[in-house]
Structures are given as C-alpha cells and as structure tokens.
Amino acid sequence: MAAVTGKPIDVHTWSTPNGWKIPIMLEECGLPYRVVPVNIGKGEQTAPDFLAISPNNKIPAIVDHDGPGGEPISIFESGAILQYLGRKTGRFYPTEERARVAVDEWLFWQVGGFGPMLGQAHHFRIYAQDKIPYAIERFTAEANRLYGVLDKRLADRDYLAGEYSIADMATLTWAKFHGKQGIEFDALPNVKRWLDRLLARPGVQRGLAAI
Known part of the structure; x- marks a missing residue:
C-alpha cells in the first residue's frame, strides 16, 4: 500500500x-x-x-x-x-462530461455484461458439477462475442476510454482469467496488448x- x-x-x-x-x-x-x-x-x-x-x-x-x-x-x-x-x-474518472460518458459506457458494459457473462462461462465450464453442453456453449459463445467487442475497441487506442480509467480496472480483473472462460488470445491481439500493459502497472x- x-x-x-x-x-x-x-x-x-x-x-x-x-x-x-x-x-x-x-x-x-x-x-x-x-x-x-x-x-x-x-x-x-x-x-x-x-x-x-x-x-x-x-x-x-x-x-x-x-x-x-x-x-x-x-x-x-x-x-x-x-x-x-x-x-x-x-x-x-474524468470531470469533463464527454470523457466521463465514455468511461461510464465501458464501466457499465463491464458490470452489466462482460463480468456476468464471463462469470457464467467460468462457472459452467469449471465449477458446475453437471456439465451442461447447452450452458457451456451459450456462455462461451457470448464470452467470445464480448471479447471481440473489447478487441475491436482497443484496435486504435491503449485504453477503453482514452486515458487509463476505472473502466480499465473493472475489466482487467475479468480478462485476467480468459483461459478459464474458454478464450484464447490468438485472435485477440489488442486485448492481449492491453492486458499485458495493465498487469505491468505496480498499482x-x-x-x-x-x-
């Protein structure tokens, strides 16, 4: 600390x-x-x-x-x-309204979709006692879609909303466990670059x- x-x-x-x-x-x-x-x-x-x-x-x-x-x-x-x-x-967390809206968009994207859907993929793939193919396929597919959204967003920028922000912090902790969610980074070079950059931060x- x-x-x-x-x-x-x-x-x-x-x-x-x-x-x-x-x-x-x-x-x-x-x-x-x-x-x-x-x-x-x-x-x-x-x-x-x-x-x-x-x-x-x-x-x-x-x-x-x-x-x-x-x-x-x-x-x-x-x-x-x-x-x-x-x-x-x-x-x-910027004070200028346009910049703050951008951060809020990606923060809410994480808390409303990226986290919950990845959590379901993680659960049904790893922890569920009964391996239900439909659930595994459904949530792994949605995880892949969401990672695709993330990779596209990061194609021309270093961080989700311009500067490093709470949106990045909220998202990185889920992306760190991509393997357990059935996600490989071979087709997600922008996500990998972004995550490596964040994980290198001392904070x-x-x-x-x-x-």
Missing part, C-alpha cells in the same frame, strides 16, 4: 475478479485502506454485519470513514464504489496481491 495519511477505507472483499477491482483503484490512487476478508466459500457474505453494508450480499463493499462531510459512508456494488472513489480523488500488481 502506498504510504499516505488519512483514515483507512475498510474494503470488505475476497479474491475474485470483482473483489480485486477496489484494492487496485485504491492502490492506484494512493489511498490508505484495510482489507476486511469476506470468505464467500464459507458464506460470510450472508452475515448480518456484512448485509448491513451490502444488502445484496455480494462483495465488494466499502466503508469510508472520511466520507462526504467528514461522516462515514458505506457503498456496495463495484461500479458505484469505483465512481465514488474517482470523484473523491479526482483520479481515473495493479499491489492490488491483486492485497487479498
């Missing part, structure tokens, strides 16, 4: 693609934080204390003890947390190692 002062932000999370997004953002911003592990394998996401800050019983969630007006605030949903931290710090490396 970067050596900065201030009240640490509590990050309730676990080692999953969604769970890594917030430590990466906090590391990139140099904000102090404390990881509060929520072991989803043991069902800790249903504990009353966690539900009080994340009513959908999903990680991640944060408690910022130095929130608006100096009062604590709890936030759930990774996209909402990333936007909040971007506004709080003025980093990786990303520290965030991934934080959980």
Whole structure:
C-alpha cells in the first residue's frame, strides 16, 4: 500500500475478479485502506454485519470513514464504489462530461455484461458439477462475442476510454482469467496488448496481491 495519511477505507472483499477491482483503484490512487476478508466459500457474505453494508450480499463493499462531510459512508456494488472513489480523488474518472460518458459506457458494459457473462462461462465450464453442453456453449459463445467487442475497441487506442480509467480496472480483473472462460488470445491481439500493459502497472500488481 502506498504510504499516505488519512483514515483507512475498510474494503470488505475476497479474491475474485470483482473483489480485486477496489484494492487496485485504491492502490492506484494512493489511498490508505484495510482489507476486511469476506470468505464467500464459507458464506460470510450472508452475515448480518456484512448485509448491513451490502444488502445484496455480494462483495465488494466499502466503508469510508472520511466520507462526504467528514461522516462515514458505506457503498456496495463495484461500479458505484469505483465512481465514488474517482470523484473523491479526482483520479481515473474524468470531470469533463464527454470523457466521463465514455468511461461510464465501458464501466457499465463491464458490470452489466462482460463480468456476468464471463462469470457464467467460468462457472459452467469449471465449477458446475453437471456439465451442461447447452450452458457451456451459450456462455462461451457470448464470452467470445464480448471479447471481440473489447478487441475491436482497443484496435486504435491503449485504453477503453482514452486515458487509463476505472473502466480499465473493472475489466482487467475479468480478462485476467480468459483461459478459464474458454478464450484464447490468438485472435485477440489488442486485448492481449492491453492486458499485458495493465498487469505491468505496480498499482495493479499491489492490488491483486492485497487479498
């Protein structure tokens, strides 16, 4: 973690693609934080204390003890947390409206499609006890389509929305596990170039190692 002062932000999370997004953002911003592990394998996401800050019983969630007006605030949903931290710090989330719209488009693309569909492909290919061909084929095909969208977007740019942003942070943690989703990078050179660039960032490396 970067050596900065201030009240640490509590990050309730676990080692999953969604769970890594917030430590990466906090590391990139140099904000102090404390990881509060929520072991989803043991069902800790249903504990009353966690539900009080994340009513959908999903990680991640944060408690910022130095929130608006100096009062604590709890936030759930990774996209909402990333936007909040971007506004709080003025980093990786532009203030100019056109630039912000571009970031929001790709952030919502990730939280609404890229993450959920890849998660389903991952689940049915790796973790489902019953291997259901229809489900495997359906979600692997959708994963391939979404990666194709991503590769096309990155054909003429280094990052999803101009400068490096919360949209990239949200997306990279899922793309990191492309192999488990049935995706090879042979036909996705732009995605590979982008992911290699992001994984080389010290803040990303520290965030991934934080959980």
